[in-house]
Amino acid sequence: MSELNLTDNKFIQFHQKIGFKFDGVKYYGYKGDTIASALLRNNIKLIGRSFKYHRPRGFYTCGIEEPNALVQIISEYSEPNTRATIKKIYEGMEIESQNRWPTLETDIGSINNIFSPVFPAGFYYKTFMGPHKNFWKKIYEPIIRKAAGLGKPPKEFKAVSTHLHHNVDITIVGGGLNGLIAAKSLIDTKFSVLLIDFDDQLGGILNNSNKVQSVNNQTPMDWISETVKEIENSKNIKLLRNTLVTTYNYINHLIAVEDKFVGSRPLKGKVNSTLHKIRTDQVILSNGHIERFLSFQNNDLPGIMLCSSFEKYMCRYGVIPSKETVIFSNNSNSESLVFSLIKKGFKPKAYIDSRSGENIEPDLFDLIRKNDIPLYTNSQIKGAFGSKKLQKILVEDSSGGVNEIKTDFLCLSGGINPDVHLFTQSKGLLDWDEKDLTYKPAQAFQPTITLGSASGQFDFNAITNEINEKLDVFGIKPVEINLKLNTSHKFKIEKLWEVLPQKQTIWSKSFIDLQNDVTTKDIRQAISEGFDRIEHLKRYTTNSMGTDQGKISSINALGIVSDLLDKKVSEVGTTIYRPPYAPLSFAAIAGRNSYEYYDPERKSPIHNWHISNGAVFEDVGQWKRPWYFPINKNETMDEAVQRESKNVRENAGVLDGSTLGKIEIKGKDALAFMNLIYTNSFSKMKPGSSRYALMLGEDGMVKDDGIICKISDEHFIATTTTGGAATVLGCMEEYAQTEWPNLNVYMNSITEQYATFNISGPKTRNIIEKVFPEVNFSNEAFPFMTFQFHEYEDTPIRILRASFTGEMGYEIYVPSNQALKIWEKIINFGKEFGLKPYGTESMHLLRAEKGYIIVGQDTDGSITPLDLGLDWMIGKSKKDFLGKRSLIRSDTIRKDRKQLVGILPINKNDRLEEGQHIILDKEIKTPMPMLGHITSCYQSPTLGYNFALAVIKNGQSLIGTKAFASTPELKTIEVEIVEPIFYDKENTKLAS
């Protein structure tokens, strides 16, 4: 095992062995290990296959910036694309490598690498274009779908997550050296502070490297634990560990996701992750920096890793990925690794620096010389070679000679970048630093402070000044930080983006984006094809478009492009960093708005009666409505609907209409208001009468319909469609507040206060007289379209004579808590008259036979009342109402608008279908002029054949002529265009 020591520390409990499986093989690690550190302990260096070429890949980093080491966690519902470098192991964890088949060692897809000329930059775009339109669908797509891609989607996944809101004065992102100093200085101040760190251990670089020897004369570990204790004991600072800030929105709104099961198996039914939604006055970004890699031939081989990551594995996890590594660098960040390796007694096999000897840090130079480490200055790695792992490298030295070094490991450092993702998400502007060769935060757009390396301040000796200067706004006591360092305090770098490739074999590639398999050759090709704007180049090559967003490589790409275009990097610009910083699961975003909580389910007050009477339900908006009531298991929907509808026409049926929207309108000016909202005029209506009414949009199109009951000029009750209730109320409120605030009128939804039962059929009167014996239901005492209030066993009810089926009918409005009593009474008294409950499907059929429209089915927002033949509903004498003026616009008075008609098949055995087009020719040809389409279609039990409603061009004048309905099989059915009414055309039944 590649281990350094086995003494317990705060990071790793060596006495606690943890067993886990990787690709079916059992391994052991320790409590505190990540998947990566545990596998490296077991000398496993091959972790996955790359996205496009299926090249073998290892662990490139030791953190969230990892481009390669993505794995599938089988023991967590097969969660894919998990970063092995941050996910901690637990007993019984099962992990699989991704994107390989049949196994990681012998992957067949790696043949893609040989065929790589087929996958050049812009491959997807070029493939979409030719050579034939079927090429993509039939040849490329199946191949790509199979070969490319990351993990497999999880199965039977039911994560539980919750959301938590915070309102604080100051949020500190990152609890490293600077974050801890900032938090400490805010202890016991008037500010409420949130300190967030992604790690379970605070301290950042103090934990992950040997750069710092002491802080204020304490060891870094002692200083951290003392400081964290003080912060935890403070009253004004809340500490969130294992929490990653993924998003920095406008108005200092941060989103952070907390992993609740770090290092243990997520418990079923427990909250797996918490999404923190943070509002804060001030943000302090002290989230550090990210090391860059370098491009050269085969810079992707397993066995190549970033310098700081190698050091982190040593310091943090007590594991050494290799005891004989070679180091290649162009900057001072590698110094700390050399120091750590020598301290532990594993001196590097060679040190290669692109800088000349006098530009290398003197301390580093001395260290290397003193320890007899082979040193190559002014030198570059020309290439790395090996099969499935690194075996040798070629080094070009200052004299131009090429040296071969056999090694199984190589550490790289190409410089460091402030972690500017969050800063740029907040819309802050960056500036290119020509000395440190990186983009640094320049101008904040929001109240944002950046500290330490996150601000591009790479000098350890400048920490005290920077903090005192930038935190002065909070009026806190200045701090004094005394750091002793093991390495030089300043950062120095010399420009190197890529060692120019000299192609050796077809297998050799110089990568610029490891996750998306983008090579530096792709960049060159894209530029030569004219994609020289960085945002275009990114999309064309897919560079930095992976889930890691090119954290270790995107700046390198800018450098290469700037050289190719002979422009400054600041002129090339940078692509926009977008949230989230790292992938977060949909489960975390959804929180409790998932599964049964996703959308409220609304139920009628007598929902349970429907269940116990075998109703099959249909979703109407949020409502559950009985669709039909099968009499036994064998009855199909079709049979049930025919039976229910026939029964309404012959005896009587009762429908639960409780879901219909009900709005109460009151006020001195209620009449004037209703006259403005609906097309109809309510002025001459007598109190106690009701009217079918239409509501239009200002564009003149039908928006909703319903029955308006007038109790007095100052009191109305309106019904709306089930789905339109909220919109209608919203519209009324909007106009009452914004257009006609002078009108004294108030409105309120009473949908859920009342249940509505709709009895209709020729025997309705017999039944309702039994239910309410004290009420006189004669035509004279209770005419059509009137309503009355009654008391029934101390229950106030409203009875309305109206019909939606074309039969004689009554609607009964009952307070919801009394609804079941009345419903059962109706059912019981109705039995002897053959009364049966019916569902929404029969309701639709019955109303369609009468030509009654359903808003949203027979209309689609482009139909006026005139198109429906409902001219009689328009109060023409009214000066104004919603949409009135639109009814005489040149477009709405066009003669050839689509108008509502009825459709009957000539051959009565033919079956029509909703959505079929109405055409004039029997033969279907291209292009096919279409008149319109069928909006509602049913088999009528009364007529014995199919009938339909349709909206067709110039429909009203085509009534009486013949046409055709087209079928999906390109056949035609001969039909007759008729008046949109099929039953009781004289309306004798309604008032019978």
Next chain:
Amino acid sequence: MLIIDCPYCGPRDQSEFSNGGEAHVKRPDGSADIGDREWGEYVFIRANPKGIFYERWVHSHGCRKWFNCVRDTSTDEILKIYKIDEERPKLDSFKNNVKTPSGEPNLGSGNFTVKK
């Protein structure tokens, strides 16, 4: 996500509100004397500027009151919120200090350095 200061309830998260488009659009009464063009403009045409915009909001998951708001659409800064019956505040009473991230308030949006 904005914080919107409802004139009736105080500052609340944007998720409680719905946007109602341009404010101060006068509704002509529905009589036939209005020309097709004038009515058509009322029904269909709304401003969509980059910069200062007078718009309507409704506290739909709160008090359900409509109110007006002046917002700089290029920075999302809310400059003023006022009740529906209040006068339209004058343009020169706003001092817009916040520069857009792109530094180009008049045209499109995008990356500063790329555009240069």
